[in-house]
Amino acid sequence: MVHYIIRRLLLMIIILFLVSIIVFALVNILPGDPAVLLLGQEATPQALAALRDQLGLNDPLYIQYIHWIINVLHGNLGYSLSDHSPVLNILLQKIPVTLELTIISFIIALLIAIPVGILSATRKGSIWDYISTFGALSGISIPAFWLGILLIYFFSVKLGWFPPSGYVSPFRHFGQSIFLMILPAFSLGITLSAELTRMLRSSLLEVLQADFIRTGYAKGLLKYAVVFKHALKNALIPVLTVSGLQLATFFGGAVITETIFAIPGIGQLIINAILSRDFPVVQGTVLFMAFAVICINFLVDITYSLLDPRIKLGEVSK
Amino acid sequence: MQQATFNQSPAQSKTTRPFLKLYRAAFSRLWQNKLGTAGGVFLLLLIIAAIFAPYIAPFDPSKQDYSAVLQGPSAQHWLGTDDLGRDSLSRIIYGARVSLKAGIISVGIALIIGVPIGLLSGYLKGLWDELIIMRITDAMLSFPPLVLALTLAAVLGAGLSNAMLAIGLVFTPNFIRLVRGQVLSQREREYVEATRSSGISHFRIIVHHILPNSLAPILVQATLSVASAILSEASLSYLGLGTQPPTPSWGAMLSEAQGYLEQDPLLAVWPGLFIFLIVISINFFGDAVRDMLDPKLK
Numbered sequence: 240m241v242h243y244i245i246r247r248l249l250l251m252i253i254i255l256f257l258v259s260i261i262v263f264a265l266v267n268i269l270p271g272d273p274a275v276l277l278l279g280q281e282a283t284p285q286a287l288a289a290l291r292d293q294l295g296l297n298d299p300l301y302i303q304y305i306h307w308i309i310n311v312l313h314g315n316l317g318y319s320l321s322d323h324s325p326v327l328n329i330l331l332q333k334i335p336v337t338l339e340l341t342i343i344s345f346i347i348a349l350l351i352a353i354p355v356g357i358l359s360a361t362r363k364g365s366i367w368d369y370i371s372t373f374g375a376l377s378g379i380s381i382p383a384f385w386l387g388i389l390l391i392y393f394f395s396v397k398l399g400w401f402p403p404s405g406y407v408s409p410f411r412h413f414g415q416s417i418f419l420m421i422l423p424a425f426s427l428g429i430t431l432s433a434e435l436t437r438m439l440r441s442s443l444l445e446v447l448q449a450d451f452i453r454t455g456y457a458k459g460l461l462k463y464a465v466v467f468k469h470a471l472k473n474a475l476i477p478v479l480t481v482s483g484l485q486l487a488t489f490f491g492g493a494v495i496t497e498t499i500f501a502i503p504g505i506g507q508l509i510i511n512a513i514l515s516r517d518f519p520v521v522q523g524t525v526l527f528m529a530f531a532v533i534c535i536n537f538l539v540d541i542t543y544s545l546l547d548p549r550i551k552l553g554e555v556s557k
Numbered sequence: 558m559q560q561a562t563f564n565q566s567p568a569q570s571k572t573t574r575p576f577l578k579l580y581r582a583a584f585s586r587l588w589q590n591k592l593g594t595a596g597g598v599f600l601l602l603l604i605i606a607a608i609f610a611p612y613i614a615p616f617d618p619s620k621q622d623y624s625a626v627l628q629g630p631s632a633q634h635w636l637g638t639d640d641l642g643r644d645s646l647s648r649i650i651y652g653a654r655v656s657l658k659a660g661i662i663s664v665g666i667a668l669i670i671g672v673p674i675g676l677l678s679g680y681l682k683g684l685w686d687e688l689i690i691m692r693i694t695d696a697m698l699s700f701p702p703l704v705l706a707l708t709l710a711a712v713l714g715a716g717l718s719n720a721m722l723a724i725g726l727v728f729t730p731n732f733i734r735l736v737r738g739q740v741l742s743q744r745e746r747e748y749v750e751a752t753r754s755s756g757i758s759h760f761r762i763i764v765h766h767i768l769p770n771s772l773a774p775i776l777v778q779a780t781l782s783v784a785s786a787i788l789s790e791a792s793l794s795y796l797g798l799g800t801q802p803p804t805p806s807w808g809a810m811l812s813e814a815q816g817y818l819e820q821d822p823l824l825a826v827w828p829g830l831f832i833f834l835i836v837i838s839i840n841f842f843g844d845a846v847r848d849m850l851d852p853k854l855k
Contacts, residue, residue: 250692257696265708380837382788384795384808385829388815392822491703495792499815509704510796513711525708529699536699 244541251537258529259311263304265525266518272296277320277518311526317519319512326523330505334527337493337504339409340427343420344489345482347428348435352478355432356439360474361466363444371436378433383492387426387499394422404501423500427492431485438481443474476546483539487532583849593845596838603835607653616644618651619803627821636827639810640817648805649827655806656835659721659790659799660783666725667732668779674729675736676763680744686737694730702727706789710798717790717806720799724789728782735778739771773850780846784839791832807832 274290275282282290290296295303310317316326359371395403401422409416446452447470455465490506497506505524512520588594606613615635622642629637636645678686697705709723743749744767752762793799794808802809807828814825 250695253688253692254695254699257692258699261696261700265712376840377833377837380784380833380840382791382808382811382829382832382836384792385811385825385832388811388818388825388829392818392825396819396822487699487701490701494701494703494707495795498796509707513707514797516711521708521711525700525704528701528704529696532699532701 240544243544247537247540251533254533255530258533259308259526260304262522262526262529263307266522267300267303277516279516316523316526319520320517321515321520326519329508329520330523330527333503333505333508335408336406336502337490337497337506339416340420340424340493340496340502340504341489343417343424344428344431347424348431351428351432352435352439356436356443357466357471359436359440360443360447361462371440375433375436375440378429378436381429383426383430383495384499386429387423387496390422390426391499406502423496423502426499427489427496430492431482431489434481434485435478439474439478442477443470446470446474449473476543479546480539480543483535483542486535487528490528490532587845587849590845590848592841593848596841596845599834599838600842603653603838604657606650607657610650610654614644614647614650616647618643618647618805620644627817627824629821629823637821637823639813639824645824645827648810649807649831652805652807652810652828653831653835655717655800655804656787656790656832659717659724660787660839662721663724663728663786663790664779664782666722667728667782668775670725671729671732672736672768672775675733676740676768678733679737679740680759680763680767682741690733690737694733697727697730700727702785703789703792706793707796707798710793715798715801717800717804720790720793723793724786727789728786731782732775732778735774736771739774740767743767743770777843777847777850780839780843784836784843787839788832788836
């Protein structure tokens with residue numbers, strides 16, 4: 240186990256190093272002058288030369304990368320071009336907002352996926368199974384921005400149950416904060432719930448064929464006890480993995496959801512930064528997202544092995 | 558049919574019959590999958606509509622008519638008009654062109670880059686494959702796909718061509734991994750050993766023997782990726798980094814319609830509905846193709 244964790248950590252460091260190169264390359268290697276990218280086509284030659292000098296763009300590329308990565312390792316992700324505040328500070332303000340949205344979306348996804356997945360698997364081939372399978376595929380296919388717009392139309396414009404946008408910190412007003420998050424979290428959680436439903440259904444169907452389930456029935460246990468106490472516990476392990484691996488997709492969904500519902504999280508931050516060409520913020524945010532995804536994947540791998548002792552990590556990693 | 562069979566030489570019938578049987582069985586499996594067939598038929602209709610858009614669309618999609626702004630469905634404008642009086646049906650039909658083009662070209666880019674790298678990586682193996690190619694794909698897969706596509710599109714500049722390039726680059730690591738995995742499983746098979754021992758060049762072994770035997774999962778993945786690419790293009794256009802006006806794109810149409818939700822909610826329904834229908838059709842069709850090609854279901 241320790242050997243595996245060390246190996247996995249080393250691998251993580253290599254991937255993080257490559258991620259940093261890609262993020263650096265996004266702005267510095269692709270065609271175009273970063274100074275022009277930052278100041279725009281209408282900038283004067285003097286302003287461009289001054290910025291190139293200030294950013295060290297006249298140095299060789301590897302020197303620029305070394306300077307940049309040393310700053311990143313010291314927690315300096317650069318400064319926003321729009322308000323000159325440190326990118327790290329901006330990120331630290333936005334992360335809790337996206338975290339709240341992610342947690343509530345995840346809860347909604349589980350609240351939908353677990354009962355529907357169980358119903359679908361325990362009544363395989365029934366009308367409920369067909370409805371849930373069709374619903375899951377629809378959930379995966381529905382564009383998040385369309386769902387968001389439809390939710391705003393029905394629940395805000397037509398029924399007036401929820402405000403169409405807005406955000407309040409849970410530390411300021413917990414109830415109001417959760418209330419404002421319901422529509423966006425539902426919009427974001429529906430795709431994940433569809434993925435989880437499919438996963439739980441197939442996983443549960445496999446577990447229900449296992450010998451220990453037959454033994455449970457032979458012992459005279461009720462179907463309820465067999466499914467909920469024995470099968471579900473085992474079937475949820477791959478679902479946990481999928482949930483962790485979905486984090487990357489979740490961040491993508493958060494960009495759209497936060498834009499539609501005007502939630503001031505990292506999704507909206509990166510969109511605004513891209514549209515205003517604030518590349519230090521874009522670099523910092525993308526780097527943070529990739530870092531979060533890599534760390535979560537690492538934790539999922541470790542948790543996976545702890546939950547299921549049959550899994551031999553050495554073999555899995557191969 | 559019987560006559561044809563009688564006329565064949567025994568050797569010929571032995572070689573052709575199993576293939577015919579396989580194809581028949583595969584297509585009957587596809588036909589039996591009702592949702593897959595429905596998805597395929599819808600896609601075919603949409604492709605026809607996209608190709609013949611100038612003949613099918615009732616109006617010029619860019620033609621503005623300020624006397625018919627934000628009108629609901631009518632005999633003249635079946636799906637109504639937008640805020641500039643443009644015919645929504647015509648824009649939906651022309652928008653299908655953009656979506657299909659974006660989906661197919663993006664996946665094409667990912668295939669062109671991903672398949673050769675995956676083939677070489679899996680066939681040659683070694684340190685450069687384990688340490689460089691696989692770790693680079695790991696690194697690229699660590700980025701949220703939409704965020705990476707957005708950033709690339711922003712750096713390259715807004716527009717459909719750059720959006721397709723960005724989406725294609727984001728999808729590439731998936732194909733590298735898939736093809737590499739296929740090659741790794743094929744390269745140890747006996748038929749590859751046999752061709753290798755007969756002195757055939759590595760290039761011929763890869764292109765003429767390993768690639769054809771790895772095509773089925775690549776085809777399925779490519780089909781399903783078209784759906785994701787269409788969604789990604791619509792998302793980029795919705796956020797203003799994909800197709801630029803006045804070219805009709807479903808994502809951009811939805812973004813424009815959002816401002817008129819109270820006056821004309823249907824304006825936001827059509828483009829979203831068509832994105833949903835095309836994506837679910839491709840998913841149904843892709844699943845059916847997977848079932849069709851899966852030898853375990855024979």
